[in-house]
Amino acid sequence: MSVPVLEVDGLNAWYGDAQILFELSLEVRKGEAVALVGPNGAGKSTTMKAVMGLVRRSARRLLFEGRDISSLPTYRIARLGIGYVPEDRRIFTDLTVAENLDIAARSSAEARDAPVWSRETLFELFPNLARMQDRRGSAMSGGEQQMLSMARALVSNPQLLILDEPSEGVAPIIVEQMIHALRALKASGLSILISEQNYAVCEALCNRSYVIEQGEMRWNGEIGDLRQRSNQSSAFSSD
Numbered sequence: 001m002s003v004p005v006l007e008v009d010g011l012n013a014w015y016g017d018a019q020i021l022f023e024l025s026l027e028v029r030k031g032e033a034v035a036l037v038g039p040n041g042a043g044k045s046t047t048m049k050a051v052m053g054l055v056r057r058s059a060r061r062l063l064f065e066g067r068d069i070s071s072l073p074t075y076r077i078a079r080l081g082i083g084y085v086p087e088d089r090r091i092f093t094d095l096t097v098a099e100n101l102d103i104a105a106r107s108s109a110e111a112r113d114a115p116v117w118s119r120e121t122l123f124e125l126f127p128n129l130a131r132m133q134d135r136r137g138s139a140m141s142g143g144e145q146q147m148l149s150m151a152r153a154l155v156s157n158p159q160l161l162i163l164d165e166p167s168e169g170v171a172p173i174i175v176e177q178m179i180h181a182l183r184a185l186k187a188s189g190l191s192i193l194i195s196e197q198n199y200a201v202c203e204a205l206c207n208r209s210y211v212i213e214q215g216e217m218r219w220n221g222e223i224g225d226l227r228q229r230s231n232q233s234s235a236f237s238s239d
């Protein structure tokens with residue numbers, strides 16, 4: 001069994017005084033893709049934000065590659081090798097595809113060694129971005145923006161990619177391209193934690209999954225057992 005990349009144990013998180021996550025535990029091992037599933041408002045995004053240090057949280061254990069990240073600021077967690085693609089994508093919509101990638105490359109080069117992902121290798125992975133290098137973010141579809149956001153996250157050469165519902169509101173053809181790119185990344189050894197309500201995406205990409213409901217972990221197991229589990233709950237949108 002491969003080594004753990006992300007180890008979370010006893011994670012709690014709050015917005016103000018409201019506790020949202022309760023004693024969550026999960027693990028992502030090297031080279032595996034893990035799905036975090038659950039109904040709207042279950043706490044999937046909050047779990048990802050808590051790992052990145054973007055919400056108030058406490059944990060018995062919060063380790064990335066064996067290192068305690070529980071008291072590090074978000075930018076340092078990112079620099080250690082976690083690429084985070086939030087639900088709202090955070091690309092510069094006034095800038096073109098090429099400019100968005102350049103900015104990510106510049107800030108990554110300041111932070112660590114030269115990036116492994118050149119513009120050329122990113123365009124091989126996301127061919128549709130190659131065809132729209134001079135297009136501004138504001139003129140791209142949601143799915144295209146999502147891929148640009150993934151490409152930006154890869155520039156810093158992460159070991160773990162955290163993706164918050166990348167397929168939400170995205171056309172099926174773009175979802176297919178996204179799955180193709182994510183499978184290639186996984187095959188290259190990258191670990192992936194993905195929040196997802198689309199069963200087809202989970203099945204095509206992931207090894208294991210965790211089901212979260214009302215801020216608590218309700219089930220975890222092999223991806224092949226998830227469909228049966230999901231029939232018993234409202235964790236999935238129909239697909």
Ligand SMILES: Nc1ncnc2c1ncn2[C@@H]1O[C@H](COP(=O)(O)OP(=O)(O)OP(=O)(O)O)[C@@H](O)[C@H]1O
Pocket residue numbers: 015020038039040041042043044045046047
């Ligand atoms: N900034 C915030 N302030 C206060 N409460 C919040 C905030 N963001 C989320 N919440 C609440 O936290 C709970 C978990 O939300 P979260 O976004 O983590 O769920 P989710 O599983 O990602 O849902 P979705 O699939 O709808 O994105 C919800 O009850 C939500 O209303």
